[in-house]
Amino acid sequence: MQFTKERIDALEKHTRTHFINSLSGFKSANLIGTQDSQGNTNLSIVSSVIHLGANPPLVGMIIRPHSVPRHTFENILQTGCYTINQVNQAIYEQAHQTSARYDKDQSEFEATGLTPEYLNNFTAPFVKESRLKYSVKLVEHQHLAINGTEFVIGEIMDVYVDDNAVEADGFIDLHAIDTVAITGLDSYHATTKLARLPYAKK
Amino acid sequence: MQFTKERIDALEKHTRTHFINSLSGFKSANLIGTQDSQGNTNLSIVSSVIHLGANPPLVGMIIRPHSVPRHTFENILQTGCYTINQVNQAIYEQAHQTSARYDKDQSEFEATGLTPEYLNNFTAPFVKESRLKYSVKLVEHQHLAINGTEFVIGEIMDVYVDDNAVEADGFIDLHAIDTVAITGLDSYHATTKLARLPYAKK
Numbered sequence: 246m247q248f249t250k251e252r253i254d255a256l257e258k259h260t261r262t263h264f265i266n267s268l269s270g271f272k273s274a275n276l277i278g279t280q281d282s283q284g285n286t287n288l289s290i291v292s293s294v295i296h297l298g299a300n301p302p303l304v305g306m307i308i309r310p311h312s313v314p315r316h317t318f319e320n321i322l323q324t325g326c327y328t329i330n331q332v333n334q335a336i337y338e339q340a341h342q343t344s345a346r347y348d349k350d351q352s353e354f355e356a357t358g359l360t361p362e363y364l365n366n367f368t369a370p371f372v373k374e375s376r377l378k379y380s381v382k383l384v385e386h387q388h389l390a391i392n393g394t395e396f397v398i399g400e401i402m403d404v405y406v407d408d409n410a411v412e413a414d415g416f417i418d419l420h421a422i423d424t425v426a427i428t429g430l431d432s433y434h435a436t437t438k439l440a441r442l443p444y445a446k447k
Numbered sequence: 448m449q450f451t452k453e454r455i456d457a458l459e460k461h462t463r464t465h466f467i468n469s470l471s472g473f474k475s476a477n478l479i480g481t482q483d484s485q486g487n488t489n490l491s492i493v494s495s496v497i498h499l500g501a502n503p504p505l506v507g508m509i510i511r512p513h514s515v516p517r518h519t520f521e522n523i524l525q526t527g528c529y530t531i532n533q534v535n536q537a538i539y540e541q542a543h544q545t546s547a548r549y550d551k552d553q554s555e556f557e558a559t560g561l562t563p564e565y566l567n568n569f570t571a572p573f574v575k576e577s578r579l580k581y582s583v584k585l586v587e588h589q590h591l592a593i594n595g596t597e598f599v600i601g602e603i604m605d606v607y608v609d610d611n612a613v614e615a616d617g618f619i620d621l622h623a624i625d626t627v628a629i630t631g632l633d634s635y636h637a638t639t640k641l642a643r644l645p646y647a648k649k
Contacts, residue, residue: 246613248606249567253504256617263617265501268581268603270533270621271628271638272498273472295497296474297509298594299467302455307499307507331472337641345647356649365451379470384593389600391586392500396598398591401470404450411448415458415465416631419472425641426473426628429618432643436473436628436636439539444633445547447558 263429271426271434274332276340277306278361278370279320281349286361286370288353289314290340292427294329302401304329304381309394313344318395325383326368327399330375333423337433365403376422379404416441465631473636474629476534478542479508480563480572481522483551488563488572490555491516492542494629496531504603506531506583511596515546520597527585528570529601532577535625539635567605578624581606618643 248264256264272292280286291314297303308318321327332340336359343353354361354370361370367380381399388395410422419436426434450466458466474494482488493516499505510520523529534542538561545555556563562575569582583601590597612624621638628636 246608246610247567248608250604253603253606258502260617261504262501264606264613264619265504265603266498267617267619267621268504268531268579268606269496269498269506270475270477270626271473272475275472293497294471295495295509296468296471297591298511298596299464300460301594302463302467302470303594304471305509307497309500329470334641338644341644342647345649347649351649365449377470387589387598389499391600392503392505394500396589398593401455401467402452404455404466404470406448406450408448411466415462415469416634417466417469419469419630420636424472426636426638428621429643431646432618433641434622434628434638435641436638439536439627439635439637441631441634442540442543445544447547447549447553 267429271428274337274340274425274427274433276330276332276343276372276375277314277317278328278330278372279317280324280369281320282323285350286352286354287316287320288343288359288372289317290332290343297398303384303398304401305396305398307394307396313346316349318397321383321397324368327381328369328371328378329381330372330378331424333376334425334435335423336374337425364405376407377410377417377424469631476539476542476627476629478532478534478545478574478577479516479519480530480532480574481519482526482571483522484525487552488554488556489518489522490545490561490574491519492534492545499600505586505600506603507598507600509596509598515548518551520599523585523599526570529583530571530573530580531583532574532580533626535578536627536637537625538576539627566607578609579612579619579626
């Protein structure tokens with residue numbers, strides 16, 4: 246089935262959004278925890294968190310200026326701090342609910358029943374129910390002029406993960422801690438293991 | 448289990464690489480098809496393809512300058528063209544094998560047994576065995592000074608997808624076409640559906 250560029254351009258707007266959002270493949274599911282300088286907390290689900298490098302440990306994410314995580318972006322600029330909390334099967338429905346357009350003074354923690362947790366004196370809130378989470382300090386953000394998105398880059402600080410999920414070589418078994426994956430805008434998936442493959446040699 | 452920043456910094460280098468690569472969550476699995484101006488083809492697996500926007504339809508990926516996809520990046524700069532091909536369960540072992548350090552004049556298509564396919568006069572090769580694939584034209588690339596990676600942004604052109612995978616609202620069922628997800632550097636996963644959730648309202 247071929248969709249030429251012309252046919253894609255002619256799709257109804259929401260149809261095109263669902264279609265294009267499906268093309269990149271499986272996406273990560275993370276909750277971004279922040280608070281503003283007055284201590285108002287914010288929590289938003291983001292499917293664009295991406296590994297950038299291990300040395301130094303860096304993580305990126307894409308935020309659209311007019312999307313729900315806009316409050317998240319404002320708080321990150323204000324405080325330089327955020328947390329990234331992997332979404333698991335027990336909380337994916339609450340995590341999705343954070344994408345509703347709550348006002349800035351209404352916390353998504355209260356609205357969804359997820360529990361804020363403060364660890365090691367870090368100023369941004371973690372999600373207590375998440376089984377793999379870490380504190381992040383803003384390093385830089387790049388404005389993508391082509392569509393007005395922001396590419397936010399942060400340095401990974403402290404990591405909190407369920408006991409026994411970390412294997413001897415450092416690999417973390419995300420299947421064992423029920424982390425979910427996203428496709429498109431709204432589809433959630435559990436996983437089954439196929440294999441870990443050896444380092445490829447020619 | 449807490450891993451402070453100090454403890455992470457002290458991890459053996461490969462251990463830290465596996466650990467940090469696990470933090471972002473599930474990753475997409477895609478093969479990037481390119482050729483140089485002499486027509487030598489190249490194919491490399493990339494786990495950093497990310498949705499950037501639906502209007503215009505944009506897709507991003509992160510490429511490390513000293514990694515295997517370096518030939519891919521050189522070809523993209525030379526020709527401005529590449530293809531993105533989702534990896535499915537039938538080809539994930541061959542896809543992983545493309546990460547071996549083949550010389551520039553040796554095609555990963557030949558080395559792994561995947562089949563190059565040319566569609567609609569696009570100059571970069573597709574992977575015949577992929578069930579969702581699309582042509583991409585380079586828009587821009589941004590150098591990330593902090594760790595020397597390149598953020599490559601492209602415009603989505605023509606899309607080829609298995610019949611019946613596209614639902615009425617434009618959503619593509621990646622589970623139905625056996626697309627796989629990656630964790631860490633080397634772990635491959637199939638998926639099971641949890642749910643599509645409705646648009647969240649407060």
